[in-house]
Amino acid sequence: MTLDRFYPIFDSVEWLQRTLPLSVRLVQLRIKDRPESELRQAVEQAQALCRSHNSVLVVNDHWRLAIEAGCDWVHLGQEDLDTADLAAIRRAGLRLGISTHDHAELDRALSLAPDYVALGPVYPTILKKMRWERQGLERVTEWKRLVGNIPLVAIGGMNIERAPGAFAAGANIVSAVTDITLHADPEARVRAWIEATR
Numbered sequence: 001m002t003l004d005r006f007y008p009i010f011d012s013v014e015w016l017q018r019t020l021p022l023s024v025r026l027v028q029l030r031i032k033d034r035p036e037s038e039l040r041q042a043v044e045q046a047q048a049l050c051r052s053h054n055s056v057l058v059v060n061d062h063w064r065l066a067i068e069a070g071c072d073w074v075h076l077g078q079e080d081l082d083t084a085d086l087a088a089i090r091r092a093g094l095r096l097g098i099s100t101h102d103h104a105e106l107d108r109a110l111s112l113a114p115d116y117v118a119l120g121p122v123y124p125t126i127l128k129k130m131r132w133e134r135q136g137l138e139r140v141t142e143w144k145r146l147v148g149n150i151p152l153v154a155i156g157g158m159n160i161e162r163a164p165g166a167f168a169a170g171a172n173i174v175s176a177v178t179d180i181t182l183h184a185d186p187e188a189r190v191r192a193w194i195e196a197t198r
């Protein structure tokens with residue numbers, strides 16, 4: 001299965017309701033710090049919405065809820081990997097995306113046969129505090145050489161203007177949050193992303 005080249009990340013089901021009808025084909029639900037019951041409901045709703053729009057849903061962090069809801073994909077970071085039951089994730093047939101920031105993390109990710117590898121932050125991000133300021137495009141090229149045929153996601157400070165550079169450097173997929181969510185017209189921005197990447 002080939003994943004779409006545009007990979008927006010949203011923190012609510014409402015964002016999915018707004019953007020899936022615009023023909024977003026790959027999307028991540030990334031919700032932090034909510035009660036379990038609320039998360040469960042959000043994952044279930046997101047899964048139903050993505051099914052009905054023929055979109056691939058990736059659930060960030062909450063792999064147990066993703067298994068319960070019959071989802072197809074989870075995204076885990078390095079801290080998530082410390083506690084996740086990878087055998088259970090694989091037994092449930094879920095595909096796995098993994099965040100990486102340095103060589104040790106990439107080695108660990110590759111040892112787990114991920115279905116995509118994410119590298120970030122390619123550019124400085126305002127979404128969250130990170131230990132890395134900017135990986136740069138040379139690092140994207142290096143990562144693509146190291147991951148081979150595994151899809152490579154470029155994330156962090158990405159916008160439509162920067163996407164062509166990331167693709168040219170070797171990324172297969174570009175992921176973005178605030179370029180869309182903080183835009184004055186998020187729907188128009190999503191349409192522009194799709195036009196630029198499809």
Ligand SMILES: Cc1ncc(COP(=O)(O)OP(=O)(O)O)c(N)n1
Binds near residue numbers: 030077097
């Ligand atoms: C596509 C993609 N890449 C990286 C991340 C970050 O995951 P993680 O390191 O676990 O950090 P949180 O997003 O959980 O704060 C991601 N979510 N998606």
Ligand SMILES: Cc1ncsc1CCOP(=O)(O)O
Binds near residue numbers: 121124125127155177
């Ligand atoms: C979750 C995450 N992981 C690496 S960078 C990042 C944030 C991406 O957000 P933005 O696209 O707004 O920089």
Ligand SMILES: [Mg+2]
Binds near residue numbers: 060061075076077080
């Ligand atoms: Mg995480």
